[in-house]
Amino acid sequence: MDRAELVAYLDEYLRISEIVDYGPQGLQVETSNSEVKRIALAVDVSPMIIETAVSTQADMLLVHHGVLWRQVERIAGPLGERVRQMMAHGLNLYAAHLPLDAHPEVGNNAVLAKMFGVTNVEWWCSPTNVPIAVVGSVPTQPSLDELVGQVNSQLNTNAHVLVHGPAKVQRLAVLSGFGADKVAEAKALGADTFLTGETSHANYWAAADFGMNVIFAGHYATETVGVQALGAHLAKKFGVETRFFDFPTAM
Template sequence: MTLPDPTNTASTPTRPPAPEISRDALVSWLGEYLQIDAFKDPSLNGLQIEGADTVRRIAASVDTSARSLQDAADSGADLLLVHHGLFWGEPLAVTGPHARRLQIALSANLNLYAAHIPLDAHPDIGNNAMIASALSLQNLEPFGAWAGGKIGLAGELPFVQTLQDFADRVQKLTGEICLVHGGGSPQVQRVGVLSGSGASTIPEAAAMGLDTVLTGEPEHKHFHDGFEYGVNVIYAGHYETEVFGVRALAARIEDEFGIPWQFLNLPTGL
């Protein structure tokens, strides 16, 4: 038997190099794509923790926690992309859980990138744009006042639905049971969408002639607003209404640069 010559590599197939991008190039692209500096935001948007110089794999998560950071590190990700980061305008002592989170990221050489309001408001891959598209809303217009601008969307369903049927559609979209406050018409067609915490938009919805607001979490101080302004409110979960943006953004990065990604689903029930 003749053994193959180990020095002869002519017939050995070669694999193309795995896609990669420098961290700084990706951060620059994200800043421009998301218009990261265009929004007044309590979140420190952008690169919050500096890790590996090169990004070959991305993990995406709604929230930053010890669990999401560790899962990202265990997955082999070089960058964790989140909606809710670690820094919200107040200095934090590097003690307790905050220190633990930083230790996990630094030990794994893991980059952390956060996009809060810019990811809610983005016209293509933002939370509200993705929800509006999934629900087939038409004739979209800005909705959801925030710091002098609007970060949500309002639109019309292609046909009138009962409030129960519409709530069922939302529940299928998010996979979670919705809380429905039927303060308005039992027929739904004009809907305002603001992911996360948007109960404060009920008066705005009434002024725009919307019959229904779809948002994430209820706030006690706004409980009576829907009933007194005559607007239905569907609370679909803060977490569940904000999974869309980070997933869509990670997929957009893959389309642009070929970088693989995975979503870390860590629901809060809120």
């Protein structure tokens, strides 16, 4: 399909212009290739990921973590290498950071909530102008061990768990990526268990202080679900070929 048509749809569907982020989101690298038949999906951008996308003849790389952030950089060094690599092979780059965390259907947190049986979802945690995290009840009330087993299995991870809350999970807060500093906020929303990504020494004791179970499932692992859900959505709507490439960072 035409790149402009696809980008216009993604921009609207993900509310790219409405959601304030730490750098420009949407089409970050535009190449001479204006026809998109294959989309490679990944969490990050690296030379290895670009090379893999190119090897499958992808026309676009759609990621959660793009190459443009709050500091304006010269197109040189590692950033320059990535841009030159994509330009040389006609690989367009589309990134959706907070817009993909916040999306109610294909967003990381909405997908995680559905995956682990969270109902009556409420949105919380607004790093900029929109909430990106979810909290809700878990009607099945799994044991903490059962929930951790599900997290490890479905996200292909090895979660680190702080056990300071009840043995049964009744209300779960979910924040993909980095949420270690949001324990108190999750507790205030009535959560007994908090699922997030990477941990932090500075916030280690908060779980004990607030009597919370905290499941640190990995920044990378908790943010693999959004791009895959978005890819499935695009494949169904437009018939484009999408493929997720897994490059875990163990973080």
